[in-house]
Structure formats: C-alpha cells, structure tokens
Amino acid sequence: MNILLLGSGGREHALAWKLSQSPLLSNLFIAPGNAGTSSLGSNLSLTLTDFGSIRLAVIKHRIDMVVVGPEDPLVNGIHDFFLADHALRHIPVIGPVKQGAMLEGSKDFAKQFMNRHGIPTARHRTFDKLTIKHGVDFLHTLNPPFVLKADGLASGKGVIICETCDDAVREFTHMIQDSRFGAATNKVVIEEFLSGTELSVFILTDGVSYRLIPEAKDYKKIGAGDTGLNTGGMGSISPVPFADEIFMQKVEQRVIIPTIQGLFTEGIEYTGFIFFGLINVNGDPFVIEYNCRLGDPETESVIPRLKNDLVQLFMAVAGKSLHKETISVDPLFAASVMLVSAGYPGAYEKGKYITGEEKISDSMIFHAGTGLDHVNGRLVTTGGRVMAVTTMGVTMQEALAKGYQNIEKINFEGKTFRNDIGFDLS
Numbered sequence: 001m002n003i004l005l006l007g008s009g010g011r012e013h014a015l016a017w018k019l020s021q022s023p024l025l026s027n028l029f030i031a032p033g034n035a036g037t038s039s040l041g042s043n044l045s046l047t048l049t050d051f052g053s054i055r056l057a058v059i060k061h062r063i064d065m066v067v068v069g070p071e072d073p074l075v076n077g078i079h080d081f082f083l084a085d086h087a088l089r090h091i092p093v094i095g096p097v098k099q100g101a102m103l104e105g106s107k108d109f110a111k112q113f114m115n116r117h118g119i120p121t122a123r124h125r126t127f128d129k130l131t132i133k134h135g136v137d138f139l140h141t142l143n144p145p146f147v148l149k150a151d152g153l154a155s156g157k158g159v160i161i162c163e164t165c166d167d168a169v170r171e172f173t174h175m176i177q178d179s180r181f182g183a184a185t186n187k188v189v190i191e192e193f194l195s196g197t198e199l200s201v202f203i204l205t206d207g208v209s210y211r212l213i214p215e216a217k218d219y220k221k222i223g224a225g226d227t228g229l230n231t232g233g234m235g236s237i238s239p240v241p242f243a244d245e246i247f248m249q250k251v252e253q254r255v256i257i258p259t260i261q262g263l264f265t266e267g268i269e270y271t272g273f274i275f276f277g278l279i280n281v282n283g284d285p286f287v288i289e290y291n292c293r294l295g296d297p298e299t300e301s302v303i304p305r306l307k308n309d310l311v312q313l314f315m316a317v318a319g320k321s322l323h324k325e326t327i328s329v330d331p332l333f334a335a336s337v338m339l340v341s342a343g344y345p346g347a348y349e350k351g352k353y354i355t356g357e358e359k360i361s362d363s364m365i366f367h368a369g370t371g372l373d374h375v376n377g378r379l380v381t382t383g384g385r386v387m388a389v390t391t392m393g394v395t396m397q398e399a400l401a402k403g404y405q406n407i408e409k410i411n412f413e414g415k416t417f418r419n420d421i422g423f424d425l426s
C-alpha cells in the first residue's frame with residue numbers, strides 16, 4: 001500500500017517511523033515532511049491547504065491512503081474534498097470530515113456538542129459583537145481567574161487567562177471588537193477556570209467503535225516549572241501515572257463513549273484520531289478541548305509505546321472493522337524532550353548546523369524544524385522546535401536520565417530545552 005502522510009513536525013516523523021515498520025507499506029510519501037522523514041520515505045513539496053496539488057500528487061504516486069497529521073487541512077475539509085472527487089473518493093483519509101473537525105475548529109461548536117451529550121466541561125457561554133454587553137455581565141458572575149477563548153483556530157494562541165475581572169473585560173472586548181485573532185474571534189467563549197492537572201487522551205475511531213491508545217502529558221511552557229510563554233510543546237511523558245484504571249474508566253464512560261455516540265447520532269462520520277484535552281479535577285475528568293488529530297509533542301512519546309502495526313489499524317479504520325483489533329502497549333515509560341532554537345517561542349535564527357545524532361543509539365530522534373543545507377547537504381535547523389529526543393525506560397526517571405545524557409551529544413548553536421520534563425509527575 002502507498003501512503004501519503006501530511007505534515008512536517010515531530011508528530012509526522014514519529015508517524016512516518018511507525019508506518020515504515022509495517023510489512024503492509026510499499027511506498028511512503030510525506031508532504032512536506034522534514035529532514036527526518038526524508039530518510040523514511042519521499043518528501044513531497046506540497047502546501048497542505050492546496051487540495052488541487054495534493055490531488056495531483058495522489059494520482060501521480062498511486063496513493064492508496066492519506067493520513068492527515070495537523071488540523072488545518074481537516075478543518076478546511078480535505079476529507080470532504082476527497083469524498084466529492086470521482087478520482088479520489090475510494091481513497092481512505094485518516095482524519096475526520098469537516099463537520100467532525102469542527103470539534104477542534106470551533107470552540108463554540110465543541111461546547112454545544114458537549115452540552116447536547118452531557119459531557120463534563122467548564123461552565124461557559126459564547127458571545128459575539130452584538131452581545132458584548134452580555135459577555136461583560138457574564139464575566140461578573142464568575143470567580144477569578146477568567147478564561148477567554150477565540151472560537152476558531154488561532155495557532156494555539158487563542159486562549160487567554162486573566163487574573164482580574166477588569167483585565168478580562170478589557171481583553172474580552174478587545175478580542176471581539178478588534179478581531180484580535182481575525183475571523184477566529186468573531187465569537188469568543190468565556191468559561192469558568194478549572195483547577196487540576198491536565199493530560200491528553202487519544203483514541204482512534206472508525207466512527208462506530210474506538211480504541212484507546214496511550215495517554216500522555218505535554219509541557220507547553222518554555223520555562224522550567226511551567227513558567228514563561230506558551231510554546232508548541234517542550235516535551236511529553238507517557239504513561240501518565242495518575243491516569244489509573246479508575247480515572248480512565250470515568251474518562252471512557254463520561255467523555256469518550258458519549259462523544260462517539262454523539263458523533264454517530266448526529267450523523268457525523270468520524271474516521272481518525274480524537275485527542276481529548278482533559279483536566280483532572282479531584283479525580284474527575286473535564287474536557288478542556290477536543291482536537292481532531294494527535295498531539296505534538298505527545299505523539300513522540302505515545303507512538304513508540306504502541307506495539308500494533310499502524311497501517312493495519314488504519315486499514316481497520318477505513319474498513320470499519322476496528323472492533324476486531326486489539327491494542328498492545330509497551331509498559332515502559334517514554335519521555336520526550338524537545339530541543340528548540342534560542343529565542344523560541346519569540347524570534348529565532350535558522351540554518352544552524354546540527355551534529356551528533358549518529359552518536360545516539362538508545363534514544364529515538366524525531367525531527368521537527370530540520371532541513372538539509374542546499375549547498376552541502378548538511379543537517380540544519382529550519383524552525384523553532386528542532387527535534388524531539390524520545391527515550392524509553394522502566395521508570396520515568398530512568399527514561400529521562402538516559403534521554404538527558406543523549407541530549408548532551410547533540411549540538412547546534414543556541415540549543416535550548418527544558419531540563420525538568422515530568423517534574424510534576426514523580
């Protein structure tokens with residue numbers, strides 16, 4: 001089978017690494033990919049929102065299945081585009097149709113969906129330009145801190161947490177009136193702040209049945225102790241010790257099953273991953289957000305623990321026979337630490353030579369912002385998040401200790417990382 005994987009981050013390198021281990025795979029194409037994926041398949045230089053070019057590449061390379069890594073093409077309807085095209089409609093797309101992707105593409109849609117299906121989430125209301133005054137009144141009914149969310153996709157920057165009501169009123173008004181995140185802020189969700197520990201739970205579904213794959217915890221802040229600015233993710237750990245059997249049973253009964261049944265009864269055909277961003281409030285799970293894809297950098301610690309043949313699982317999704325598959329998980333801990341460019345998540349320089357990867361044998365390196373120098377073919381940095389170093393161990397501490405030793409062997413100018421991944425879990 002020929003597979004086209006869309007995306008270019010550490011998540012996609014981890015997926016490519018896993019797909020390439022399958023005897024069911026013939027040729028793997030990654031678009032646009034990175035230097036890491038180029039050693040596992042052929043990178044194609046495509047823009048992920050240019051469905052016409054993707055169509056041509058799918059036909060040219062006789063692609064049998066498309067796996068979508070990031071949310072943008074899904075929210076923009078790539079799956080619907082395939083279904084509407086005579087030449088493409090028989091090709092399975094792993095990733096939901098646009099309406100399913102709305103669980104991530106619109107916070108208001110997700111909240112209304114959760115209300116309809118009794119799924120636990122923070123108390124909330126949605127406002128637009130015409131109802132700003134009601135939004136201000138609603139803020140006065142809540143206790144600090146205050147959570148404001150842009151309705152649409154805002155590259156992970158759409159959530160603002162304000163400590164005082166005055167700040168929240170000012171920020172809320174600014175978000176809507178001045179379209180702070182463009183069309184994403186045509187509507188703004190105001191919600192109650194929930195206090196607890198977050199985790200990311202993932203399922204793969206064929207729309208009827210689902211399978212849990214390992215959960216993870218990610219570390220979003222740039223600084224040690226979860227301080228400083230938000231990033232795309234600085235590391236992840238899997239499994240999450242507090243996600244024990246009792247907690248996960250609550251997650252399945254209260255969140256996952258009602259979500260799958262809700263999608264089914266609403267006629268939304270969902271094939272692919274659902275990422276439940278949850279918060280554990282005194283032992284009870286609440287949904288912070290849905291995503292219509294795997295997380296990054298969670299994937300870099302989740303996928304190495306999955307023992308199944310991923311192509312086989314995707315074929316089962318396409319054939320609606322996922323109920324016949326049994327998930328097998330490595331009991332070892334996986335710890336993934338992201339190496340980033342100096343200055344990230346602010347301005348940073350690119351084009352720094354990366355050395356030392358070949359000296360590492362007992363960690364996996366998943367590339368994110370890497371490329372090959374046009375002139376000499378050497379590995380260089382091309383982004384803020386450069387690569388994830390994932391290490392397995394009997395305990396989280398063992399995995400991290402080995403991982404941090406290996407990180408010392410990798411060098412590029414400005415190499416930056418958090419040295420306390422997992423600090424809150426031991």
Ligand code: AMP
Pocket residue numbers: 122147149156159191192193194195198277288289
């Ligand atoms: P989201 O994009 O919805 O995941 O929100 C980004 C981050 O904001 C989350 O990972 C949480 O850390 C935080 N957050 C969002 N909603 C809430 C809430 N209701 N209570 C507490 N923290 C929240």
Ligand code: GLY
Pocket residue numbers: 218232233291294295296297298
């Ligand atoms: N790690 C969070 C995300 O992928 O959105």
